[in-house]
Amino acid sequence: NAVNTFQSMKSLPKNYEFLKDQQRDQMSQLSQLRKLAKRNKNSDALDRVREIIGEEKLLSRLEKKDKELNTVIDDVKKENKARAEQGFNPIFHKKRELKERVLRKKFDDLEAKGRLDKFIESKAMLKDKKR
Numbered sequence: 220n221a222v223n224t225f226q227s228m229k230s231l232p233k234n235y236e237f238l239k240d241q242q243r244d245q246m247s248q249l250s251q252l253r254k255l256a257k258r259n260k261n262s263d264a265l266d267r268v269r270e271i272i273g274e275e276k277l278l279s280r281l282e283k284k285d286k287e288l289n290t291v292i293d294d295v296k297k298e299n300k301a302r303a304e305q306g307f308n309p310i311f312h313k314k315r316e317l318k319e320r321v322l323r324k325k326f327d328d329l330e331a332k333g334r335l336d337k338f339i340e341s342k343a344m345l346k347d348k349k350r
């Protein structure tokens with residue numbers, strides 16, 4: 220029974236894929252509303268739409284970050300399983316180490332795509348701007 224529950228949990232993202240389509244449609248509608256409010260110079264509506272768009276973007280960034288962390292956690296579980304098969308004890312990583320692995324994976328992906336230098340430059344510009 221527990222195995223069936225676990226398998227059904229894995230299929231949840233596939234079953235609710237339509238929600239991402241709805242979110243994309245909602246974002247396009249919000250951008251159209253923003254343009255309309257901007258054209259009509261309705262500052263209250265424009266502020267509200269901007270606020271909603273900001274919240275949606277924040278949620279999407281958090282989902283992406285969570286997904287990246289979950290992939291790293293899955294990798295760690297696979298490594299621990301392989302270690303257990305070889306007779307070694309599992310390694311329990313701290314949150315900081317998991318975050319470092321996520322960043323390392325991100326940098327490796329950027330380097331493979333050839334965009335690492337541009338990314339580092341943009342981060343340096345943001346730091347200078349904050350000073």
